[in-house]
Amino acid sequence: MNPIKKKTFRLESLLQNRSILEDRRVRLVLSALLAVALWVVITTVVQPGTAITLSGVPVDYNYDASVYTSRGLSIVQAPSKTVNLTVSGDGYTIGQLRAEDFVVYPDCSSVRSSGTKTLQLRVRCINSAVAGNISVSIANTDSTVDIVFDVVEEKTLPVQVNTRYLTIEDGYILYSTAASNETVTLTGPSSELADVASCTAEVSYNDPLNDSVTVDTHLRFYNESGHELTFDYVTLDHDTVEVTLTVYKTAQLPVNVRFVNTPPNFDDSVLIYSLSQTELRVAGPADVVDNLSELAVGTIDLSTFALDKVYEMPITLPSGLVSLDNVDTVTVSFNCSAMATKTLNIPAENIEVINLPSTYQLTVESDRLMNVTLCGPASVLESLTADQVVAQIDADDFAVSLGQQNIACSIYVPADGRIFVLGSYTVPCRIESN
Template sequence: FNSGNTSVEEQSLYMATVNICELSHKEVELRCELTGNVAEGYSAGKVQLSQTSIAVRGQEEEIAKVSYAKVIFDIGKNTKETVTADLDYQFYDEDGQVLNLSGIHAEAGQIQATLPVYVTKELKLTVDFKEAPGAQLADMIWAIKPESVVVSGDASVLNDMDSIVLDSFDLLSVTTESTSHSYAILVPDGCENLSGVTRATLEIGYPDKTVADVTTHNIRVENASASRNVELLTQELSVRIFGTAAEMEGITGEDVAVVADLSDYAVASGTYMIPAQVRVGDGKTIGVSGTYQVQVRIPEF
């Protein structure tokens, strides 16, 4: 036999027998057996499985033996945080015996199991205080009410937490003996505030604040052009300072330095009012109120 480029030199006939069996299908419950334990002081929630049933197919007499499927979830010893694992499952009959039936086909891969582990902790309420010269936390009387709250939540979130920061607070804003500020208590996402208190109050005061005006002649410029003689027209300046009575005692104008930076006036000429920085003593304990400037005359090149 020839047909174009194809030729058949020998032919044979074969017979085949095909058995066609009807496959059955059903859904079986997926169960989870836990092993291991949660550490003392912690609690576990409900196991979460990626699916709650498994579809199986096979011959009717085979899948009829399948009562349920099960994964074994080992959470380890003295677990202190949420555990997640990918697990294999097995099929069981109604007597709880493992079935090893090759004719059963399951429509699922590994099962992801998660056991949320919770902890209850008392978290201290704090404020991020911003200190400044003349406004040191050590010089103030303050309290946060309530001091703490009891929070329950995922151990992986709370294990490393000891406090809740309510907000930042600039101590320069404290000008009286007593003031109060209210803040919302925000617990981490997914956690529960068991105390039931939703707001905290910061009470803070500056019981020993002393304010004084001092006059200084200690005025200078810096970063001036070396080729020009800048004339400082402001010869004295009155500066308002503050601090505790002990820190302020003995402070005079000689302890106050006023510096005007001419970096931005390198090519300028004429008379200008230049912003000045004021520093008292070591610059750490005494604060300065207000802003200041000095007048200078810059000659032409």
């Protein structure tokens, strides 16, 4: 088509359209259509006076709680309850509302004391943007709720372990019990807590015990008369404890004492003594007890021994062992009626040296070791001479160094192991290199 003709055709079309809009009848029709459209929008979208139902809105028991907490009261029981709400307003506004925009709560304004109260439920819109433009009510026919109020307190009790249901195998004892928690705290109405007098962990076990165990145990509560209690509203910070039962094997063992600083060939039968406790009842882990045939309750140093002396020996038991007798010490009394002491001067030739390295030479720089006191049977000491006594220097007992020094020595009588030395002695010596 010719370009000039195209332009002429478009211009004619525009002039025709303009002439249609200028037509009064056309404008009236368009106005009517616009009015209908607005009416449709208003009646279908805005909808003034529209009502909707919100279902399953929960009752909030904490809302406005200061009304009753200011009187020292707390809710100790309340049912879990939901209600339906009827919300009225324009369709546009209420169409955006949800259950979260409302709070349903009990009217506690009449609550003055403890007890069960039947209270009216109230509803409030908490969406401040729309609260003034809608109305809301509870749709349920039953819009009340029963709530128990009371003064809530705490009470802390010691946990008492009760083992009356346990059986211990023969040869064993229940030595101790220990609960993982020594106390329990109860929280609830003062009226319920007032009856609670004691708490026990009553341990039970199927088989007779012969070893230590830990048992998970429920707590039980009793009143002053010993009747067990069950709680309606009281809660516990824990309702079980772990009870550790320490079970030990028992034994009755003979008691003896040990001696130190004895000569190499010492015969302890020379020491006749009596013990205030000849046997001791002990308990401990089975592997410890089974390895013992006697108990050495202490040691006596023969270098400090004195005739007719009485020794008070504190009882020292092996690790893991405990005494079942109420005894802390054992008295050791010696019968020295057949014993005596004798003092001799030991000649230098009776001083022997052992374990000295071959690169060294030790010379005793004294003719004799003076005033050595020996103890033993009186009949033997009577005929004992210095030549029968040996003083021994052991190089393993000191640091070998060149020069002069006083060196400790041990003294014994090779011919008779019943004789021992009282006191300690040193010998002046000179050590030289070979």
